[in-house]
Amino acid sequence: MNKRIPTTSPCVAAANKHQPFSKRLAHALVFIMVLSVISDVHTAKADNETLSTRSDQTGITLSLYQHNLALVTETRSITLANGRNTIIWQEIAPALKPETAWLRLLQQPEQLQIHAQHFDLKRLTPQSLLESHIGKTVTVIRIHPTTGEETRETATVLSTEGGGILQYADRIETGVPGRLAFSTIPDHLHNKPALHFTLDNKLTLPTPLELQLIYLTQGxxxxxxxxxxxxxxxxxxxxxxxxxxxxxxxxxxxxxxxxxxxxxxxxxxxxxxxxxxxxxxxxxxxxxxxxxxxxxxxxxxxxxxxxxxxxxxxxxxxxxxxxxxxxxxxVEKQFVLPGQSHYFSSYYFSPEQKQHIDVYISFQNTGGDLGRPLPRGIIRAYKQDQKEDVHFIGEDSIQHTANNATVRLKLGQVFDISAEKKQTDFKRIPTPDNATRQFETAHQITLNNAKKEPVTVTVREPIPGDWRIMYESHSHKKISSHLAEWHIEIPADSQIKLDYRVRTLL
Incomplete structure (x- = not known):
């Protein structure tokens, strides 16, 4: 439940043991003893200051995005007095983007006017508490290692850097020799992240209001x-x-x-x-x-x-x-031999180059249990053997895929199908204006099938510039302006050679 923060409160004491003070004094322990602290950590600055926690929550929705981002929509029931009010909205995501915070009244929104809001970035820690007391006095508590006798001495904090500097009545010392006791916690330090809202409530009678806070957060x-x-x-x-x-x-x-x-x-x-x-x-x-x-x-x-x-x-x-x-x-399985465009404008000294053949699985996102948008992600493929043992056979990522679109996955390279490619001829043909370059190259691709069944291999060649096939042993298809494909059927335990000659103008 939300509660009104009083303007005064009694003093209480608190302690926090075994906290490292600084890198220089890694073995020193700072014990934070609070001798006097305002109730609920803060001192109220206005008569109508209200602290709201999750106990006031009546609903929460989290919208997750795929970009390290989420939209938090939280509704709380909070009672406000007529006139100027301050709400301290605690228990929010520490990684929130403060500039996106948006507070609204669900019923009669015109009755609420927000004047200002701010997010407290300074958190209550032993270091921040000590830094807030620079120029102020603290109590240093020491325990005699033999007798266990406790002694107390006041000192002024001069600096917190390099181990800290304390000024006593008769001397100045560096470092913190024992525990420190503080009489107050400054208003700007908070033990929980909080948003502060200053607003005017135009409703006459104090009634529970459904307030909704919307903000973006990372993490x-x-x-x-x-x-x-x-x-x-x-x-x-x-x-x-x-x-x-x-x-x-x-x-x-x-x-x-x-x-x-x-x-x-x-x-x-x-x-x-x-x-x-x-x-x-x-x-x-x-x-x-x-x-x-x-x-x-x-x-x-x-x-x-x-x-x-x-x-x-x-x-x-x-x-x-x-x-x-x-x-x-x-699903459809496809064997693909990919090519590279630089083969058609460069001379290759190597007589043969071994090539890997990729295996793809594709299916249509339509009908049956599919036919729905598929979010971007990774698809991991598995297959059982004859003993019903499951094996991982590859993975590929997909982009956001709409209904009726094709999903195509590259799962790896084929073991029993191989290829060798060599450039059998290379010519550079002079052009009249010398502004363009023209090449004529001949290629031979040897496809080997070691499987016990016939297969079809798709040879895919990205040919740059303005190109024309001069000769080919198998017919090709022009898939796009810079892509030629050959579909080569290879019998079981057999070898097939693809020969072609192409002229390119770059």
Whole structure:
């Protein structure tokens, strides 16, 4: 519940043991003893100052983006008096972007006028507390190592750098020999991050108001991970999609409505991903059956996935939820020999160059359990052997993929199909104006199939400039202005040679 902060409060004492004071005095312990502290850490500056914590919360929604960014929408019930009020909104994400904070009244918004807001960046630590007492007196407490007798002496803090400098009544010393006791905590130091709002409430009677705070924060993100399982014949596959949620924002989110936003948003300044203080303490998997039917909803030019149940995402936690399950997906396997454009304008002395052939798996995002937007992520492919042991066979990343689009995955290189390529002729043909360059090159590609079944290999050559095939042993297809393809069928345990001559004008 929210509470009104009084203008005066009794003194209390607090201690904080075993805190390092500085690098120079790494073995010194600073014990912070607070002899007098204002209630709830702050001294109220106005009669109508209200401290709000999560106990006032009536709802919270977290919208995660794939760019180390999240939108927090939190609603709290807070009672305000008529007239000028100050709200200290505690328990917010420490990594929030203060300039994005937006407070609004859900009912009768015209009755609330916000005059100012600020975010407290200075946190309460032993070092910041000592720095705030420069020029002020503190109490130094020493314990005799033999007798255990405690002595107290006042000193003025002159500096906190290089181990600290304290001025006593009869001397000046460097370093902190014992514990320090402080009589107050300055108003600008806070034990929790907080937003301060100064506003006018035009409602006459004090009533609970539904106030909603909206802000952007870093330290929260999500990405998609997919599992693709091929059948024995490499003709059908099942696909499962998981949303991996990561929280390094410095705060826990309890029983939160979660929305996953897929798509690319423009941001005026680059977002720096924070370095994790340590690895996530926990990775939790939510049952695939629980969220397998999450629907994607268009939202502006993005897509939104709303989880059907509230979840808890603690700080330093990574959690996965399933959002897609599709079975019996027809897939196509393709063997591709990629080329390089510099082969057509340079002379190669090497008689033969061994080439690797890539294997691709593709499917259509349409029909059946698919036919929905697929967020950007990594698809990892697996396949069972005859003993039903599962093996990892490769992975590839996909961009945001719309409905009815083709998903094409490069899983690796083929073991039993190989290729050798050599340049059999090279000519540089003079041009009348010498402003352009013209080449004529001849090539031979030897394709070897060691499999027990026939295969088809796609030879893909990116040819630059204005080009024309002068001769070829197999017919090609002009896929684009700079791409020629040959589809070569190779019988089992056989070898096929592809010869062609091309003239290019650059």
């Amino acid at each position: 929260l993100t999500w990405h998609a991970d997919y599992v693709l399982e091929l059948d024995q014949n490499d003709r059908l596959a099942s696909l499962t999609g998981f949303a991996t949620l990561t929280n390094q924002s410095g705060i826990d989110f309890y029983q939160t409505k979660m929305q996953l936003i897929a798509g690319d948003i423009n941001q005026s300044t680059p977002v720096r991903t924070p370095v994790a203080r340590h690895l996530a303490k926990e990775i939790e998997m939510t049952s695939a059956a629980a969220y397998a039917d999450i629907e994607s909803t268009p939202h502006f030019e993005l897509h939104r996935y709303a989880l059907p149940e509230t979840i808890t995402l603690n700080n330093d936690q990574t959690r996965q939820v399933s959002f897609l399950t599709a079975r019996a997906i027809p």
